[in-house]
Amino acid sequence: MLDDHTHNLPRGTICIEDIEIGMLRSLTKEITHHDIELFAEVTTDRNPVHLDESYAQDTIFGGRIAHGMLTAGLVSAVIGEQLPGHGTVYLGQSLKFLAPVRPGDVVTAEVEVTEIDHSKRRVIMQTRCLVDGKKVLTGEATVLAPSRKFD
Template sequence: MLDNFPRGTICIEDIEMGMVRYLRKEITDKDIEMFAEVSTDHNPVHLDESYAQDTMFQGRIAHGMLTAGLISAVIGEQLPGHGTIYMSQSLKFLAPVRPGDLVLAEVEVTGIEIDKRRVKLDCRCMVEGKKVLVGEAMVMAPSRKFD
């Protein structure tokens, strides 16, 4: 991973509208193979180049949820960070991610309910400036009141 914000926690009391955090990660063959093992999703479009050549993608692609997992990493490690509880996530896959692609995963605060510790986040992943995934997350942020 390159060019990421430090890991940690931003408590609900310190979260502001428009706050953005991101990470960049190159998707490797090893990432795809490991995700296939952990998820038990061995669809050949992810793992078999000759099979994948005959699909609409004309080559291997990463699992969509591997890409979505980068959003989870930003949320769980940076914004709000450690102690965050996922409540919901919507996802729309716009384009494939291929082995070797450098993915920029980004979240932006679009709503805050301090009394409920809820934070609404706009989520997006991009490859070479093109959106490959968009969505929205609702999370419960940590609070200094519960340290």
């Protein structure tokens, strides 16, 4: 369920037959303390840099930060809900974490099609997350896109 701080394009599916180089989709979400706490609970990653402000103050970050994989999960949401969308199979994802995401930051996750292999239904996309226009995460995703044709 989307909260007031999440803005998505319509959800659904774009089949391999309709995907084109340069297609771009995105979502924007504010990362909250609650999001970080839920992610820690689900993954069991309770590193105090994410959960304990006094501990985090003494780290190189100078305060609490979101889990990198929480930020990366926004990329997964764009791929699974928008481009290609429902029916997509994730095959791989590379990630580079460039800057911390803090509670209260508004993250925009973007996915852009860079290569298409129609015969294998494979799509390669550049992935990135930005806060205030600054890249905090970059990577590349390889997915198997849904098709209108039956195998």
